[in-house]
Each structure stands twice: as C-alpha cells, then as structure tokens.
Amino acid sequence: xxxxxxxxxxxxxxxxxxxxxxxxxxxxxxxxxxxxxxxxxxxxxxxxxxxxxxxxxxxxxxxxxxxxxxxxxxxxxxxxxxxxxxxxxxxxxxxxxxxxxxxxxxxxxxxxxxxxxxxxxxxxxxxxxxxxxxxxxxxxxxxxxxxxxxxxxxxxxxxxxxxxxxxxxxxxxxxxxxxxxxxxxxxxxxxxxxxxxxxxxxxxxxxxxxxxxxxxxxxxxxxxxxxxxxxxxxxxxxxxxxxxxxxxxxxxxxxxxxxxxxxxxxxxxxxxxxxxxxxxxxxxxxxxxxxxxxxxxxxxxxxxxxxxxxxxxxxxxxxxxxxxxxxxxxxxxxxxxxxxxxxxxxxxxxxxxxxxxxxxxxxxxxxxxxxxxxxxxxxxxxxxxxxxxxxxxxxxxxxxxxxxxxxxxxxxxxxxxxxxxxxxxxxxxxxxxxxxxxxxxxxxxxxxxxxxxxxxxxxxxxxxxxxxxxxxxxxxxxxxxxxxxxxxxxxxxxxxxxxxxxxxxxxxxxxxxxxxxxxxxxxxxxxxxxxxxxxxxxxxxxxxxxxxxxxxxxxxxxxxxxxxxxxxxxxxxxxxxxxxxxxxxxxxxxxxxxxxxxxxxxxxxxxxxxxx
Amino acid sequence: xxxxxxxxxxxxxxxxxxxxxxxxxxxxxxxxxxxxxxxxxxxxxxxxxxxxxxxxxxxxxxxxxxxxxxxxxxxxxxxxxxxxxxxxxxxxxxxxxxxxxxxxxxxxxxxxxxxxxxxxxxxxxxxxxxxxxxxxxxxxxxxxxxxxxxxxxxxxxxxxxxxxxxxxxxxxxxxxxxxxxxxxxxxxxxxxxxxxxxxxxxxxxxxxxxxxxxxxxxxxxxxxxxxxxxxxxxxxxxxxxxxxxxxxxxxxxxxxxxxxxxxxxxxxxxxxxxxxxxxxxxxxx
Numbered sequence: 001x002x003x004x005x006x007x008x009x010x011x012x013x014x015x016x017x018x019x020x021x022x023x024x025x026x027x028x029x030x031x032x033x034x035x036x037x038x039x040x041x042x043x044x045x046x047x048x049x050x051x052x053x054x055x056x057x058x059x060x061x062x063x064x065x066x067x068x069x070x071x072x073x074x075x076x077x078x079x080x081x082x083x084x085x086x087x088x089x090x091x092x093x094x095x096x097x098x099x100x101x102x103x104x105x106x107x108x109x110x111x112x113x114x115x116x117x118x119x120x121x122x123x124x125x126x127x128x129x130x131x132x133x134x135x136x137x138x139x140x141x142x143x144x145x146x147x148x149x150x151x152x153x154x155x156x157x158x159x160x161x162x163x164x165x166x167x168x169x170x171x172x173x174x175x176x177x178x179x180x181x182x183x184x185x186x187x188x189x190x191x192x193x194x195x196x197x198x199x200x201x202x203x204x205x206x207x208x209x210x211x212x213x214x215x216x217x218x219x220x221x222x223x224x225x226x227x228x229x230x231x232x233x234x235x236x237x238x239x240x241x242x243x244x245x246x247x248x249x250x251x252x253x254x255x256x257x258x259x260x261x262x263x264x265x266x267x268x269x270x271x272x273x274x275x276x277x278x279x280x281x282x283x284x285x286x287x288x289x290x291x292x293x294x295x296x297x298x299x300x301x302x303x304x305x306x307x308x309x310x311x312x313x314x315x316x317x318x319x320x321x322x323x324x325x326x327x328x329x330x331x332x333x334x335x336x337x338x339x340x341x342x343x344x345x346x347x348x349x350x351x352x353x354x355x356x357x358x359x360x361x362x363x364x365x366x367x368x369x370x371x372x373x374x375x376x377x378x379x380x381x382x383x384x385x386x387x388x389x390x391x392x393x394x395x396x397x398x399x400x401x402x403x404x405x406x407x408x409x410x411x412x413x414x415x416x417x418x419x420x421x422x423x424x425x426x427x428x429x430x431x432x433x434x435x436x437x438x439x440x441x442x443x444x445x446x447x448x449x450x451x452x453x454x455x456x457x458x459x460x461x462x463x464x465x466x467x468x469x470x471x472x473x474x475x476x477x478x479x480x481x482x483x484x485x486x487x488x489x490x491x492x493x494x495x496x497x498x499x500x501x502x503x504x505x506x507x508x509x510x511x512x513x514x515x516x517x518x519x520x521x522x523x524x525x526x527x528x529x530x531x532x533x534x535x536x537x538x539x540x541x542x543x544x545x546x547x548x549x550x551x552x553x554x555x556x557x558x559x560x561x562x563x564x565x566x567x568x569x570x571x572x573x574x575x576x577x578x579x580x581x582x583x584x585x586x587x588x589x590x591x592x593x594x595x596x597x598x599x600x601x602x603x604x605x606x607x608x609x610x611x612x
Numbered sequence: 613x614x615x616x617x618x619x620x621x622x623x624x625x626x627x628x629x630x631x632x633x634x635x636x637x638x639x640x641x642x643x644x645x646x647x648x649x650x651x652x653x654x655x656x657x658x659x660x661x662x663x664x665x666x667x668x669x670x671x672x673x674x675x676x677x678x679x680x681x682x683x684x685x686x687x688x689x690x691x692x693x694x695x696x697x698x699x700x701x702x703x704x705x706x707x708x709x710x711x712x713x714x715x716x717x718x719x720x721x722x723x724x725x726x727x728x729x730x731x732x733x734x735x736x737x738x739x740x741x742x743x744x745x746x747x748x749x750x751x752x753x754x755x756x757x758x759x760x761x762x763x764x765x766x767x768x769x770x771x772x773x774x775x776x777x778x779x780x781x782x783x784x785x786x787x788x789x790x791x792x793x794x795x796x797x798x799x800x801x802x803x804x805x806x807x808x809x810x811x812x813x814x815x816x817x818x819x820x821x822x823x824x825x826x827x828x829x830x831x832x833x834x835x836x837x838x839x840x841x842x843x844x845x846x847x848x849x850x851x852x853x854x855x856x857x858x859x860x861x862x863x864x865x866x867x868x869x870x871x872x873x874x875x876x877x878x879x880x881x882x883x884x885x886x887x888x889x890x891x892x893x894x895x896x897x
Binding site (some may be wrong): 163178321407423482492508 | 632664676686694720749795800807812813831842
C-alpha cells in the first residue's frame, strides 16, 4: 500500500456501532471537572501550550536584554520600567530567566509529556476504559492551577520576582535579605513548586497502577508500545524522586518562614543584616534538589523518546529496530538516572572522590542514549516514510538529540566541566535536549495524535511551515551558545559585555535573539493550526496513519469508556510491512493475523493460531 | 520534496561543522590559550573529547542523511524492510561506545585529581596559602598574610587587603582559600580554566599555577543576586621578584594609616614606610 489514508478497517472485526452514547453527563463534569482521561489530557495539552507561549515570552525578554542591553524593551518596557527609560533592570532580568526555566520545566515540559500525552495515551494504548483512579487524575490536573497561581503571584510581586534561578540555591533563596526577589516572592515560588510536585505525584501513581493492572487481555509487558514503556518508567522516576524535592521544598519554606536552619550555616552576614544562627549546610539543598531534578531531566525526555519510537515506526512502515534493547536502555537510563545527580555539583566543593564516581556513572548513562539513537537510525533505515510533519519532527528529534547528547559528554567529564559549568555551553546542551529533542518530539506527537483527539487532521502545510521556521530559529538561537560557552560566557548575566573578554560576542547574541524571535513567532502558527484544526481540520477515520497500536482501534474521538468492546491483543505493536502480506502493510494489535499466523511470532497471546 | 527535506537535514550538520571549524579564527573560542598548566591539560581533554564526539557526530549525521536519502528514493511499490532488530548490531553499538566512554572517564581522572585532590599539592604549598578570597555581593575581597607570615583562618591585624584585585606570583603553584561572606558565589578565572564555588559556611582551597605574567579576569559563575554579572575582579600575575616587591609595598601601604607613632615608625626601620607615614603625618598637620 503506497499511501497512508484514512480508514476505519482496524476494528472491522468488532464494530459495535451505537453502543457508546448511553452515558450522559452535565457540561461542567464533562469538560471542566472531568474525570475522563481524554478530557484531562486535552486540558493538560491546552494549558501547557498556553504556558509554552508564556515561557517563550519570558525567554524573549531574556534574549532582548542579551542582545540590546542598552535599549528599552520594545512594547512593554516603558510601561514596566518607566524610571529606567524602559530598560530591563538586573532584578527583572533575574526574574525573567528564573521564571522562564520554572514555567518551561514545571508547567510545560513535564506536564505536556506526563500530563497531556500520558493521560491521553495510556488508557487508550493499553486498551483500558480509563485510568485506575479517575478522580485522582482530575485532581492532578487541577493542582496545576494553584501552581500557576502561586508562580504568577511570585512573578507579580511588586518588590521583584523570584531571583534565585529555577535551582533556587540557598542562601540566595533562603534569606530574604539576599535579594529583593528573595522576599515573599520566593515563598510563593516554593509553594508553586510544591503544587506541581503534588500534581505529578498523583499522576505518576495513577499511571503506574493503570499500566500494571489495566492492560487489555493479551497485552503483555513486552507487547506494550514503547510510548507506554516510557511513560511507565517515567512514572517510576517521578514516584521515587519527587518526594525528595517536595521534602526539600518544605525544608526551605521552613527555613524561610519558621526559623529553622536546614540550609543556613552560622555566622553569615547578608546585606548587613544580623548574622545567621545557622548550623545548616547549603550543599544539602543541592543534593536534594538534584536528586530529584536529575531524574527529572529524564522525566522530561523519556516519554518523548517513547513517542518518537512509535511515530518513526508508523511513519516508516517498519518495525522499531531492537524493541527489547530500546526497553532495556530506557530502564538503564532510569536506573542510572538515580546515581548521577552529583554531576551538577562537580564545582560545588563536595568530596572530589565522589566527583569521580559521578563522572563514571554519568558517562555510562550516555550509553543507553547512544543505543537508542542507533536504533532510531536503524528504524528509519530501509523504511518507506512519508515526509510529513510528524516524520520531520521525529527526524529533528533524533538529529538534535545527537547534538545535545554529545555536548553532554563535555559536561560529564569533570575537568572539562570545571570550565563549562555554568557557562552558556550547558545552556546550549540542555536546550538541545529539552527543546531540540523533547519539544520536537512533542510537536510531532501533537500532529500524530491530534486525529485521535478530535477526529480531524492538523493542516499539513502549516505543520511543515511551523517545523521549518522552528527548526531554523531553534538552531540559530541555540547553536551559537556552544561558542559562547567555549568563550567562557557565564549564564545568568544581565550584561555580560562589561567583561572585556566577552565584548565581541554581542553581534552573535543579536543574531541569536533574531532567531529566537523567529522561533517565537512560529509557535503562533502551531497554536493557530491546533485551534483551527479542531473545528476545520480535514475529517479522518479512526486510524488515519494505518498504525498498529490499540488507540487506533477506538473510535475518534473515543467515547466515554474508549472502546466498544474490550480489545484483545494478539501480538506486539510493530507489525509493519511483512514480506508475505499483500494489499495492506500493517497488522493492528487487535487483529489476529493477516493471512496466516506469522511464523516466528512469540505467541503467548490468547491461543487461536488459526488462519483467517 | 522528499529529497529537499533530506538535503535539509544533511545541510545543518555540515553548517555546524563549518561553524566549529571557523570559530577559533573568528574569536568564537576560548579566551586565549590556557595560562595555567591545569588549564592546558583541560584544553587538551577538551580537544580530545571534541575529536571523539566530532567523529560520532559526523558518523551519526552521515548515517541519518544516508537513511533519509535512501528513504526519499523508495519507489511506490517497494516495501519497507521487515526486521525487528539485529543482535550483532546491538552488541556492536553497545560495546564500542561503552569502551569509548570508559576511556574518556579514565582519561579524565588524573586531571581531576590534579585539580582537586589535596594530596597532589605539596604540603609546603598547601600550608601556605598566598591569599584568602572572600566573595560577597557583589565584589571580591582579598586578604594576604603579612610578608613572612602565614595566612591564618582568622584575620590577623597585620593582614593586607585588596578589593577586586588579586595579585599572584607567576611560575609556581599557589593555594588560595576561597570563602563567601553571604550567598553562594563561584570563583571563575576563564583564562586559567579554573572554577570553584564558594559555599557559605565552608572554606575551600583552590590551587593552580599561572604561567605568564599579565592581567586576567576573575568573574562570578554562580547566581548570587541581581548584581551577579558585575562581580568582576582582575587577577594580576607578576614575576616572583615583582610579586615580592608588590607584597612589601602593599604591606607598607596598609600599615601606614597616618597615625603611626614616631617611635614605632623608627622601629619599623628606615625605608619608604617611615617616610611615607611621616609625610602622611606632615600632610595632616
């Protein structure tokens, strides 16, 4: 079969029309305080897309300051800083990058992966009718809003927004005298952090329970699509790492509000205030924070890896290359992810022997990532893809992940990290991972699963235009950061050009800012395409990509309860282009066999090895 | 269109390599050669990793370009390959990267030890730090011991102080005690490739050797508040003889507060100090 076209043939065996609309419910419970995983997923998706725009706007503020430190900020500058003639103040600048990172990490990337796609896809892809705990699921979405509220409150604080960076290292974050933004704004920020923590926690428990208990008959663990494996491993990471951050957050709030001294040593005089009484240790925060936030890096990456594996396989009409190695490497990433946090602290003054241990474990975590990359390449190899938006975004994921992964090696090696730590090199590195990899994966996933959400396709032309502009803007913004890093430009500088050795980087920074504006502008195309296509996109059937996994067996959009009848799963999710097949190049998991049972298939599925 | 997109993905890695290749000549590179032996070793490691990652980068991007180009030329009635993987391939691309990564890891260890393991510094040097650098919002304060004396943990009355200027001797390994008075800062000397956080409540020794006299930058690399960017000091590296002269002069300067009693000034001996304080006194009269 040459082209991918809409078809509803996937479930023709068990098509029970008119069975699903028995369930009636009011508007508020259906669309707002919904317990339906699909609605919650879409709520997460729309919320996080809006937050993506907010986080992007904050980033543009940062970029403006780095490109034109002496010029007033366009449009809103004169209104925000009338005293400074519209120029960004250093306090405001610290708030900008703090909130940019906070919004992008906690309100965009984590919830769009786990919250939006996790919610929408897990029950559908495992053939369940909903999550194990629908109400908990609802709460997990609605705990985002107090978080957004607290973060907003913290940003809008009239003294100054939070100023300690997203890592909130004490003492800057612990003592109100340390910075204007470390007053009440920092407490609001920590409360916001706690709320997103609770939200993810509830989500992760739910995902674990659902994936373990509610898989369709015949869907063994090693028949799960890689997306679900990734979500499963992510949920484990969240469930075990997040409590540490939540505890640390409470300890810091206690330090700030109740006079405890977990992180505050004695005799510190900040800003001519009285000396602290202390007895605490600021490094403790770094350990606790990174114990969560390093696994969080994988929380922000693994689901995208899983989704890209699925999308590449479907688009290339080819089974994922090395399914089991893919699973094992994700498990390895998760396992090692717990023992590498110290690589954020090579220059922090912790025991240098431990530094060596962390260096070895960190370099070793590059290994499963490398294996995955090679497997993706091999999945495309010999495939027959349509070069559509989904495929392009997935290829961008692989290509950019290679860059981000390789630049990570420089940081994993302690001696080179001594130089690159806290320079723009690390900024380049994690943007290549979090944007270059994760967000391109997410853009692909939005286009790929949109038909399941709304029974319509997103516009292909707009999708490719968005991809093109984002890709160019992205590389124009972040690639030069490697050079800035090698040049020794530290992060978080409101005006780097007062240092003579950095002066000549100004033109490069201006180029980066223009690229960032292009990239920011391109996201409006995505937003427009998304909203427009909900109403006016091309109508498609339940399986527009001719994909195999269970969600495409459900009607689009899936009704309450998802499937007309419990789907039976006969084999793994990647049966594409078998040489013996004629006429059709895919075999859905719900379909028992194409013409005869394929030889060599492990078949611990509900027996019946007959031919149709 | 398919071919165009394939070329699009082939174009960017080439652009990346070209940019990296021209960067050193465009000054988009290290701020000068490393001016310390440890910095030179770090640079060597950087180039080693750059070559290794460069090879992997080229390899994977060529592979990606190839598979895309191949995919773009597939005919309509061709079928995609049907394969679930290849054990041998998996083994190859597990073992080889593992060996390379382990090689990188073990190759680094000695440099790291040189930089941070305290045994690598001779006891003599370790026990005689040349200065204490205290970071505070938003400046660097230096404290030197009086000539011939040891730097104590607690400031001594005859210690000498400087702000935002650190003077160091050239050609020998020196130890600096790094502290912070308030929040966390980080001592970053880009030309020496040296970086160490200053953690509240801790005193951390830092050691390195400056190889060439000159003026170098000292900046803060850990967010410390709104003025983080302007926390700037100059490191002035002097040949040993000039360094000793500088210390002597600094000592005289810091001892002459204009109120030195006649007898004490005499006891200090003849020389510039006495004249200096005398002239200061006379000025005040």
